[in-house]
Amino acid sequence: MFKAKVDVTLKKSVLDPQGQTVLQALHSLGFKHVEGLRVGKHFELMLHSSNRAKAESDIKVMCDRLLINPIIEEYSFQLEEVK
């Protein structure tokens, strides 16, 4: 069994109005030293995969086909084996 944690953010080239608004709110709280902030999404998946390589390739396909929209988003993921 594998546990995957997928993090999704808008691409650098895409304006993130939500991130900018949260950044401004942090500034108004006094955290003026925060320079950049991007808001994203987080998925956690449990997979019954026979091995790590299969789990990794499946996650990539799932991301590309459904979990993210490659036109505006990018992702990274971590995979750990769990009992």
Add this chain to the structure above:
Amino acid sequence: MKAAVVVFPGSNCDSDCWHVLNDAMKTKVQYVWHKELNLPDIDLVVLPGGFSYGDYLRTGAVARFSPIMNSVREHAKAGKPVIGICNGFQILLETGLLPGAMLRNRTLRFVCKFIHLRTENSKTVFTNRLSSGEVLRIPIAHGEGNYFCDEKTLEELEAEKRIVFRYSSEAGKLGDEFNPNGALSHIAGIMNKEGNVLGMMPHPERSSEAILSSDDGRKIWESILNSFK
């Protein structure tokens, strides 16, 4: 001409579309539930506005897996007209029948108001009763209408005259102050290469009768009907 309005769980402009086609345009129209496998014998597919599947994951992202969508894709590939309005536009983007994607509105707010849009291409199935540059007053109602695509796609859309509507002033002037959501290049509606699939954020079905304070949307339905004469 015969039309079908596809109903997804969470559609909420389906009866408005049906009403306008049936009562205002006197067209044969029927609802098609998203679980149907095949479209009936019709000419036009309407993908209505709303919040299909609660906008879960991304707007329109789950609706593209509805059983009826295979038949809608075939209908589009056969060159027959499809109009996606608001959430219908978002579904067309996620389905890949139109290029690009929607981002949250620049203001992060849901915007519900009348806006003006300028007709950029009047030689389409959907705009042949309009003149080039004609300004329409039609309402929008969305939280994610901030159209985005890469530079290459935008160049193609421009060169192939596939930007059908842009947000503008009442006089047809373009500017950030007339763009309600931050959409790239003020885009309010685009079509596919073949010109038979249109996606637009404004709601022509909410402005097709004088009693609703604007019947400018009617010209879009008239254009579609006209293309079948």
